[in-house]
Amino acid sequence: MLVDIRPAAQRLLEGEVPGALVVERNVLEWRFDPGSDARLPIASYDLRVLVLCSEGYTSSLAAAALVGLGITRATDVVGGFVAWRAAGLPTAG
Template sequence: MAPRGRSIDEILADARSRLDRIGPAEAAAAAADGAVLVDIRPAAQRRAHGEIPGSLIIERNVLEWRFDPRSDARLPIASFDLRVVVLCQEGYTSSLAAASLRDLGLHRATDLAGGYVAWQAAGLPTRPGGEVIP
């Protein structure tokens, strides 16, 4: 039987082709300039590895509902012009999530290449992990 659909590698490549991915220093500068840095990692990962101070914790399973300006479950900051930088642990899931936000019309959404691991390796501020913010 021939394979159907696309592989995850193809889906990831497609998602990344639609993003202007940024590194840790660019993400820190963007956040200082008003971008929203969104950590989509599960609570267990944040507890184990830490968090970025000032990042907004929105777990992956509710991301689109929180940022779609048309959603009843949207955050007050949700807008099509909002600059959102999504991060995960290593920069894979965040690419898929940022592309999904682009699909919703958030044309400035992108992700942190290398994720939390790259941020930490760059020596940027971190803190011990905490709780989910709904």
Template sequence: MTVQPGKSIDAILDEARARLRRLDPDQARLAAAEGAVLVDIRPAAQRAAEGEIPGALIVERNVLEWRFDPRSDARLAVADRFDLPIVVFCSEGYTSSLAAAALQDLGLHLATDLAGGFQAWKAAGHPVTVTAVAA
């Protein structure tokens, strides 16, 4: 029996992004000001090294679906409806596209991601916090 290869990660990413209305940093900042939840899915070590977006909700990628599915016993208090506007971000905007598509698969049709991720947000000059590392 010959095993057929599945889709490439590039194909999977393209399919995910085709479903999203990705936001640039200015659009994401405006969306947050209008009530969208900015969700940082980066691991703690990456947040510590790169900084954070003030006010963003930290939900690491491995638990994202459980925290935002309104039907889940493990959901966050904010995840109480399917029309919740969510803007997911990672460091550069790759993992966040896959994560936003997964949230859409749960029925969260307003989920999207930040194109370029945290790095684009920072490059745009939007507020970030950096944790001082003790020497």
């Protein structure tokens, strides 16, 4: 599951990844914590989560926070959206 945690203004400016689930950083933990009443239906401890931010800094911390919740298959995109786009991977906007 590719999860874009960038704020709306940043996604508008930089572009988006088609098919990525948008969950802004400020709500990430409680949306993916399987024990949260506000969790997403897909939330589970064995879910593979690939977190994406702009340059890969915020996503590293966000992935570590998910691992701390017990979502051990969480990681991030090294270099973030900037690296994703530079690699020629799909983008929109």
